[in-house]
Amino acid sequence: MKALVWHGVGDVRVDTVPDPELLNPNDAIVKISATAICGSDLHLLDGYQPSMVKGDILGHEPMGEVVEVGSSVKTLKPGDRVVVPFVIACGQCFYCRKGLYAACDNTNPNAGMAALAMGYSPAGLLGFSHLLGGYAGGQAEYLRVPFADVGPQRIESDLPDEQVLFLSDIFPTGYMAAENAEIEEGDTVAVWGCGPVGQFAIQSAWMMGAGRVYVGLLDKLPFGAAMNKGLTLKMGQTHVQRYMGDLLGKIESGEIDPSFVVTHRAPLSDAPELYKTFRDKKDGCIKVVLNP
Numbered sequence: 243m244k245a246l247v248w249h250g251v252g253d254v255r256v257d258t259v260p261d262p263e264l265l266n267p268n269d270a271i272v273k274i275s276a277t278a279i280c281g282s283d284l285h286l287l288d289g290y291q292p293s294m295v296k297g298d299i300l301g302h303e304p305m306g307e308v309v310e311v312g313s314s315v316k317t318l319k320p321g322d323r324v325v326v327p328f329v330i331a332c333g334q335c336f337y338c339r340k341g342l343y344a345a346c347d348n349t350n351p352n353a354g355m356a357a358l359a360m361g362y363s364p365a366g367l368l369g370f371s372h373l374l375g376g377y378a379g380g381q382a383e384y385l386r387v388p389f390a391d392v393g394p395q396r397i398e399s400d401l402p403d404e405q406v407l408f409l410s411d412i413f414p415t416g417y418m419a420a421e422n423a424e425i426e427e428g429d430t431v432a433v434w435g436c437g438p439v440g441q442f443a444i445q446s447a448w449m450m451g452a453g454r455v456y457v458g459l460l461d462k463l464p465f466g467a468a469m470n471k472g473l474t475l476k477m478g479q480t481h482v483q484r485y486m487g488d489l490l491g492k493i494e495s496g497e498i499d500p501s502f503v504v505t506h507r508a509p510l511s512d513a514p515e516l517y518k519t520f521r522d523k524k525d526g527c528i529k530v531v532l533n534p
């Protein structure tokens with residue numbers, strides 16, 4: 243198959259690589275119909291996140307059609323159309339049972355390495371370096387999805403890919419940020435950063451009843467002001483699985499059309515050029531959808 247492969251700092255190419263295969267009974271194989279480039283991919287491209295290895299396949303915002311399932315997969319079957327969350331979660335551990343999927347204890351086989359670097363390991367993540375499991379990503383024609391019963395969101399309506407694709411990451415990510423802010427009806431809300439995730443934080447704030455939303459393009463958090471105003475800081479990797487169903491409902495009801503965030507559409511073969519365009523555009527206000 244064709245896939246976007248990391249060759250070294252600043253060097254990604256579309257290569258022909260072996261198709262993924264079922265490795266475990268809970269795996270599924272998905273034929274990718276649409277997949278996006280994320281700002282986080284630039285951190286991997288440029289080597290800001292250590293532990294990328296030549297040959298790694300990038301991409302953590304994919305969707306497509308299930309073409310094969312392992313023997314223990316119960317909720318998916320070939321032919322299902324799914325959006326795949328970037329967080330890989332077991333569904334069984336202490337954290338998963340509390341809905342804290344991004345803190346899953348069981349899906350990062352390199353948890354010790356992540357703990358050394360960050361103090362504690364998050365869940366394994368698709369297409370996100372060996373520190374986070376070394377899982378091949380979804381900027382490819384096919385993707386192996388581990389723990390396929392915990393996460394992939396079936397799409398039964400005929401909504402186009404662009405309206406549902408961002409359930410894989412940035413819509414839940416912006417939504418969780420707004421939820422963390424405990425917005426009440428009429429509140430004034432400030433959002434720092436207005437790239438694609440910021441855009442979804444803004445839209446989510448409106449959906450939660452914000453009266454006013456200010457966008458700041460600062461790259462620093464005002465810690466002094468936060469302390470002096472007695473603010474609480476909340477942070478976290480997105481518990482994508484927790485939000486996908488509810489947010490799909492908001493898309494299906496017409497409350498939001500996430501495709502407003504798309505700026506570029508291209509075939510997978512153009513991905514290396516688009517990575518360069520993205521990196522050169524410093525404000526981050528770009529969202530590329532690739533169709534393998």
Ligand SMILES: [Zn+2]
Nearest residue numbers: 280282303411
């Ligand atoms: Zn992302």
Ligand SMILES: [Zn+2]
Nearest residue numbers: 332335338346
């Ligand atoms: Zn878990």
